[in-house]
Amino acid sequence: MTVSAPVAPTRSKAGIQHHPFDEHLLALAAGTLPVGIRLVTLTHLELCRSCRDRVAMLEALGGVVLEDQPPAPMRDDALEKAFAAIDALDQEAPRPLKVAGPPPLPAGAVWPKALSHCSATRWRWLGPGMRWSRVSVPESPDANVFLLRIGAGKYLPQHTHEGVELTQVIYGHFHDGRELFGPGDFDMADGDVHHQPVVQDGSECICIAAVEGRLSFDGFIARWFGSLVGM
Secondary structure: OOOOOOOEEOOOOOOOOEEOOHHHHHHHHHOOOOHHHHHHHHHHHHHOHHHHHHHHHHHHHHHHHHHHOOOOOOOOOHHHHHHHHHHHHHHOOOOOOOOOOOOOOOOOOOOOHHHOOOEEOOOEEEEOOEEEEEEEOOOOOOOOEEEEEEOOOOEOOOEEEEEEEEEEEEEOOEEOOOOEEOOOOEEEEOOOOOEOOEEOOOOOEEEEEEEEEEEEEOOHHHHHHHHHHOO
């Protein structure tokens, strides 16, 4: 997956300052994002009307481009196969999903609708003032998605990335040496970013994150820390 710069520093009317770039939103509209990355991006869209509008515009542009393409020839049995696939869906009995509710959240923090079909573990100890929760995604069991709940004044170890890390703030604020991130803000970090998120005084911070690849922590203890979460 092609990764653009980590942050788009613009401000929306809702006060959200950091958004996905158009290349990322275009990949979302085209359905080419990995599942975990897509869910974190959809969580941002729930909170950000400007990005929802942007995706709608990109989808409309994609429809226009598709209409301008010359028609492609179909196989002689294409219609028969399509009806057979529909019949197979009708015969499959739907399996009810057993979804564990989200771990307890503070007042003002809302569990994303994009994760309503996902299960999450209870809050697990990660360190003094730090908790995490594994999010299980039914359609993609290998997706590396998790919640972080970090107390005021606490910080994560310094790290860079052997892939892509997406973070969506759902409560509180943190600063990572580049920018200040608050509720609704979105961050994408790759191997060009070396940072240390520090939660600001006054409130804990809760984020939903997805990682494609691994994080590369500085030092042995920090690498052990990352292994606990599967970073």
